[in-house]
Amino acid sequence: MTIRGKYALITGGSRGIGRGIALKLAESGLNVAINYYRNEAAAKDTLAKVRALGSNGFIVQADVCHPEEISRMFRQVKDEFGALDIFVSNARTEAPTFYQPTMEITLDKWDTAVDSQAKAFLVGVREASGIMREGGRVIAITYAPGGRFGSWQPWVAMGAAKSALEVLCRYFAVALASRGITVNALSPGWIEDSVLNSLPEPVQKTIHEWHEGGWTPMGRLGTPADIGNAVTLLCSEEAGWITGQTIAVDGGASLMDGALPLEIQQSTPQRAKTAA
Numbered sequence: 001m002t003i004r005g006k007y008a009l010i011t012g013g014s015r016g017i018g019r020g021i022a023l024k025l026a027e028s029g030l031n032v033a034i035n036y037y038r039n040e041a042a043a044k045d046t047l048a049k050v051r052a053l054g055s056n057g058f059i060v061q062a063d064v065c066h067p068e069e070i071s072r073m074f075r076q077v078k079d080e081f082g083a084l085d086i087f088v089s090n091a092r093t094e095a096p097t098f099y100q101p102t103m104e105i106t107l108d109k110w111d112t113a114v115d116s117q118a119k120a121f122l123v124g125v126r127e128a129s130g131i132m133r134e135g136g137r138v139i140a141i142t143y144a145p146g147g148r149f150g151s152w153q154p155w156v157a158m159g160a161a162k163s164a165l166e167v168l169c170r171y172f173a174v175a176l177a178s179r180g181i182t183v184n185a186l187s188p189g190w191i192e193d194s195v196l197n198s199l200p201e202p203v204q205k206t207i208h209e210w211h212e213g214g215w216t217p218m219g220r221l222g223t224p225a226d227i228g229n230a231v232t233l234l235c236s237e238e239a240g241w242i243t244g245q246t247i248a249v250d251g252g253a254s255l256m257d258g259a260l261p262l263e264i265q266q267s268t269p270q271r272a273k274t275a276a
């Protein structure tokens with residue numbers, strides 16, 4: 001698949017990581033449909049940036065928690081583009097809608113997490129499949145550590161919902177393989193210019209120091225552009241044999257072992273000896 005001139009839809013494409021993906025795909029010459037929920041100004045701004053890069057597209061409002069709105073969004077994509085090549089499921093509701101500890105979480109918060117991730121993906125991929133051309137790409141943006149560990153108690157609903165999303169990728173990968181459509185999940189580490197900016201200043205500072213201090217081996221947080229680059233790679237023709245995978249895009253953060261102090265993990269006597 002030559003990427004230039006293809007058609008992409010990104011849910012939650014107006015801000016944060018979604019915007020990074022939209023701009024990187026636009027840089028590669030794709031037409032981009034930018035889904036948003038409430039912040040029309042941000043969506044328009046992203047579309048203007050897409051156009052400034054020489055690509056085109058449109059904005060489409062829809063709440064991915066509601067299947068009928070997802071269906072309406074895909075009808076609009078069909079009307080505007082006629083077909084689809086890339087579907088990126090990236091939207092996630094604001095933290096207060098799902099963020100509550102395990103023993104307290106209300107069922108409506110649980111439902112919001114699952115509806116916005118697993119159910120939205122189930123409905124979205126089936127809708128996408130109806131208009132997607134051979135060799136298309138489906139990419140889910142997950143946060144895999146939240147589904148593997150149990151320590152971040154208020155993340156329980158989103159951790160479970162993201163896990164279900166990753167499982168769905170594997171099932172859809174098999175279901176769509178005969179059409180040459182790949183289905184993968186990308187798992188970013190902590191990213192600048194995203195939901196991070198909505199956290200209290202001291203929390204942002206702690207997260208920066210933690211990662212820059214060594215818990216991300218590459219020594220920095222990721223950027224929306226880093227994730228946009230990873231999506232663009234998966235969209236290339238050369239990535240056509242990669243399917244059903246959950247791929248960390250995190251500068252090595254997922255390689256660190258939380259059971260060991262950092263100074264023990266980072267002691268490198270071998271390297272020190274060689275250098276001497």
Ligand SMILES: NC(=O)c1ccc[n+]([C@@H]2O[C@H](COP(=O)([O-])OP(=O)(O)OC[C@H]3O[C@@H](n4cnc5c(N)ncnc54)[C@H](OP(=O)(O)O)[C@@H]3O)[C@@H](O)[C@H]2O)c1
Binds near residue numbers: 036039062094187191
């Ligand atoms: N940020 C990180 O460090 C990080 C790390 C790992 C994984 N992720 C994942 O990356 C994705 C994007 O995260 P982010 O931090 O970039 O998010 P963000 O900056 O909070 O942006 C969220 C986007 O989703 C849209 N949205 C919110 N609720 C929606 C709904 N009900 N229906 C449709 N769209 C909705 C927003 O639209 P409006 O502008 O209209 O509100 C916005 O475009 C999420 O799936 C998240 O779990 C993020």
